[in-house]
Amino acid sequence: MSESTIAPQHAQTPPQPGDLNDQLIASDFWTDQMLAEAGIPVVDVPFVTFGGGIGSFVTVDYLRICGVPTSAMRVLTPLKTPWESYEYLTTVSQIPRGERLRSDSSSCPDNIWGFPSYAIREALQGDLKQAWNVLVEPIFANYYTPRAGHAFESMEKEMYRIRYPEMVVNGQVRMVRRRVGGGYFTILTPPEGATPTRRIAYRSQWVHVAVGYPGLKFLPDLQRYRNEHNDYSKVVNAYERHEHVYERLHQRPGTVLIRGGGIVASRVLQRLIDDRDQRGLQTQIVHLFRTYVDRPHGTGILKRRKGADGWAYQGFNYPKSVWGGQLKQQVRKSEGEERARLYKEMGGTNTPVRRDWKEQLQRGRREGWYRVMIGSIEEMKPVGDLVEVTVNTPDQGPHTGTFDAVIDCTGLEADIREHRVLADLLDHSNAQRNPVGRLDVQRNFEVTGAQNGGKIYASGSATLGGPFPGVDTFFGLQIAAQEIADDLIAQGFAQKLGPGRSTSQWWKWVRNKQI
Amino acid sequence: MLPTLSGRIQTRIFLLAVVGSIWTLIITPVLPTGASLAASYGATFSVLLVVLVLGVLWEFLYHGIQQFRWEKDWPTLFGLLTGIPEGLLVWFLFAGGAIPWIDSLPGPAFAIHFVSTWLIVWLVANGPMRVPFIHWRINGGRLI
Known part of the structure; x- marks a missing residue:
């Protein structure tokens, strides 16, 4: 690269x-x-x-x-x-x-x-x-x-x-x-x-x-953790090389915290579950959503995006017609605030619906090795070989847990x-x-x-x-x-x-x- | 496809007028119309004309349905399957004598002509159309 x-x-x-x-x-x-x-x-x-x-x-x-x-x-x-x-x-x-x-x-x-x-x-x-x-x-x-x-x-x-x-x-x-x-x-x-x-x-x-x-821009908590503890191996961003995380899970069973609700989170989950299935690993996954989408959502009956199980579903990273159809024409004609509003309406993290992903996560939920949390990370600190993460949840206050690795799948741009x-x-x-x-x-x-x-x-x-x-x-x-x-x-x-x-x-x- | 309303209408008119006409010219002589060649051409081009005129109206309905889709797209399959209601309506009009200048059009001849024309136009719209008209797909199907 x-x-x-x-x-x-x-x-x-x-x-x-x-x-x-x-x-x-x-x-x-x-x-x-x-x-x-x-x-x-x-x-x-x-x-x-x-x-x-x-x-x-x-x-x-x-x-x-x-x-x-x-x-x-x-x-x-x-x-x-x-x-x-x-x-x-x-x-x-x-x-x-x-x-x-x-x-x-x-x-x-x-x-x-x-x-x-x-x-x-x-x-x-x-x-x-x-x-x-x-x-x-x-x-x-x-x-x-x-x-x-x-x-x-x-x-x-x-x-x-x-x-x-x-x-x-x-x-x-x-x-x-x-x-x-x-x-x-x-x-x-x-x-x-x-x-x-x-x-x-x-x-x-x-x-x-x-x-x-x-x-690439990292969320402040990730940056803070790295600055304070000089640990670049247990808390990683998915856009960085992080093969060592998967290898370590191969060597010993572990629990991973995944953060994010986009395509990268989907792919990282698939990799973890494929490894479970193909290499017989016992990886436990906790998936943290900041915004949990449990149903179709949008600003009206004509602007309703599919969603379920935490994810907002969309085929590609924008509604398809921005590449040639109605939305392309609409945004092209817009200026200033109206354009900002259109961007906002079609914005938000999302991932495509894929049958194999849905099957994997359903199985994980059923068998108990894939669990979902809603909230945001308040603090991370190393505890021995693990990372202790405190998550602030909107309805139940702070929760603390320890993980072998945290894979941050948010993709912020600088x-x-x-x-x-x-x-x-x-x-x-x-x-x-x-x-x-x-x-x-x-x-x-x-x-x-x-x-x-x-x-x-x-x-x-x-x-x-x-x-x-x-x-x-x-x-x-x-x-x-x-x-x-x-x-x-x-x-x-x-x-x-x-x-x-x-x-x-x-x-x-x-x-x-x-x- | 990712059409806008005017793109739909323009594409409909262009494809039926150009691709549809060429195909109708080719296929009409072999259709089982049981009529003279001139009468057969009269009938098949009348079908094409009715599909085109009614089609412009259908496009308003499709555009309306498209508004309920988050992506504001028009899946490839829709473009194919809408041929069923459109074909049936045109057939009822011809069979019911609503097209005054056409005496009779046998069912098989209509079916072969309509289905083959619909398929060819649909195929051209889903790929080859982009070859000569490089702006067409990013302009919502508009040609002008």
């Missing part, structure tokens, strides 16, 4: 040739002369995307299909492949390559048309059950979702088809600044020793920011300022925050306020709260890519993707013909 896209960096290094100087760091606008004086070499390219994860990949994919040559784009990234960071996160949160993601069949980051969808591709390879599944879902079957490995392998194929590696420049982006006379400079720090200078500047008319999650490049955009490029505090983007995913004879675009999690809700998803990234491509087409950078070009490009995709 790339630590760099997940965690903030604060490394201090002594001055080297071609490095940033105080004048550059302090100035909102840079001249070509300022860079020349600092000895930073300048590379000209019309379009730069950085982050280099799936957000960069699908955007470049779309633009390549719209006829933009590889020479006109550069991907600045510390990642080896576009899915490296994503695969790290899915693997640690218990979705290795063979397991299924929580993603729609036609959300295909390797195929801008979403056709043939993953389910149909599996059916074409002989697994007809998957085609039946998408025919009858979600009424007579749970939503089909692709295997993680299927998504990564198909992206790899597309990566070579569009000659993506030719556009990749390895390194870490430090900042973007506006250029006097128009356009932007993107400062790249290449790997140490790879170039004669410490920095390289990319001078471009367009910049695309796709840096992924600004960082403030966008935690990411150095995003913080720099706020401080020096006139970027703004949206009503939920993330990076404000327009309907075309242009960063509000940063125009300078060119545009900065942004997609992904950093832009949540904007006119399109499903930003941090496969299809959401493609929708952003389409909006960005349409805007670039209007500015003459790419060719229009009308029915003729779209069909002929799709046919090339089908034949895996390199473009």
